[in-house]
Amino acid sequence: MRIVIIDDSGLRATVLEEGLREAGYDDIHVVPPQSGFVARLERMAPDVVLMDLGNPSRDTLEEMLAVSRALARPIAMFVDQSDEAMIGAAIDAGISAYVVDGLRKERVKPIIDLAIRRFNAFARMQTELDEAKTALAERKTIDRAKAILMNSRNLTEADAYALLRSTAMNQNRRIVDVAEALITASSLLGGKA
């Protein structure tokens, strides 16, 4: 069974491809949705095409599926229209699946289930990564604010932090917001931020 993944996020496609290989599928191709991708796809004659729902080139793909004379059998979205729960889960996960006509649904369902799980896992990973990046950036901001206080008011690091925290509590703001305000003010006043 030939599976083509159309995706321009290298990482997400890799995550999905790996999962499919672990599950025993070995005829997998990743095609980025760049110019001319439909011609490439047509030559590959896939059985299943998986594509990110958020990709603007979905209309281009569907047009190819509608008019292609090269494909021996028509390919249409989802195999089992009666399984609304699965389709809903796929849309929530952000994935669309096109399946060649005549492929039995028992053979396709595991692929789509796996794609849904992997897409969701990828989205979680992305969120965690974003959160980690934000946390790191916030820590750096607070460190800079502490350094300003330590230099300008001769405080220890612990006291500088305590001052930031109590100011934040008094003003009902987040520590990082107070730290940012302090850095801005300091640079306006000509201090070393």
Add this chain to the structure above:
Amino acid sequence: MTPLSIAFLPLTDSAVLIAAREKGFTETQGIDLTLVRTTSWATLRDRLVYRQVEAAHMLAPLAIAVTLGLSQHPARLAAPFKLSVNGNALAMSTTFAAALDPDPVSRINDPLAAAHDFAAAIGLHHRKPIVGVVHRFSSHALMLRYWLAYAGIDPDRDLSLRVLPPSLMTEALRAGEIDGFIAGEPWSSVAVADGLAEIVAVGTRIWRRGVEKVLGFRADWMEDNPELVDRLLVALSQAAEWCDANREELAEILARPEYVGQPVERLMPALSGRLILRPGDAALDFPDFMLFHREATAFPWRSQALWIYSQLVRWGEVEPSEAAERAAADVFRSDIYRRALAEAAQPMPGASMKLEGALSTPTAVGAHHGTLTLGPDHFFDDRIFDPGAIDRYLASFSQK
């Protein structure tokens, strides 16, 4: 507050939905409106058909195609409200345009001659011209086909029509992958501003009142929730009126990243109807480039759904049948519009069908609540569409 989700594409003609939320019209009606930004018509259609949203900002021909089972999973859709009329432009590469009438203004003002020039230019071009369209079932594609077929061009034989998302059209033109495209604004103006193309035709000069986007529901959901649908239509009608009167503030709102996400100066040409046709030229005025409210723009004339059906038959998308004709006409739910806006202080058309293309000057028509003047709605070739005689209309086209 009743929660309601509507999917939209980041295009200028999603304006009425966005204004309904941002200017508080839906809130006043007790609706907590969530707008779901979507990047392809396929995904918008899937969200609607598979019940992820209650309604969607749809290409009118797509709503009919989904109902007729022409676009993936069939579903009975209903459009009780038109979100916009007109708004498209055809931009061709400067190389291709060089073979047309050298004066861009006369091309626009004489679409009959321009169509013939286009036909001649096809033969002079170094390859079969590749023209980008946003979707097979778009008003853009139907308008382009209608215009070119007049000059004897068979769009399926003499051109390659390529479906591309509007946001990628300019890049495809720059890379030489296409020779032109027809899309909603701002994309044609962007291609002109980048020096890549000239606007050689505008939708409003092909069909003066071309149906563009509609609000599409699943028909079963719409029928099960009459009271909520009515409140939504009241809010949208007020929003449309606001959009017509406040185009500059509208541009500011649309420019935000969560909506259209384009700078104000790119949005204003379509909203003000002032378009630059050729790089470096002065702007030309199109007073009816994009309509939201006046002339009962939002009213879904069943004859307009039937005109779309006639074009789908003409281009071989659907086998003509009485059942298909009825199903297509039933997508445009003028009955729901009447019910929802019966109390609104605005003129309501007396009829639900009309001859399309019969008006060459503004004309007063039968209406309840005051007078309704419809703007000119003629087709550039002066054909008149009689929804009661579709066969005769189709036979009048020499081709297909």
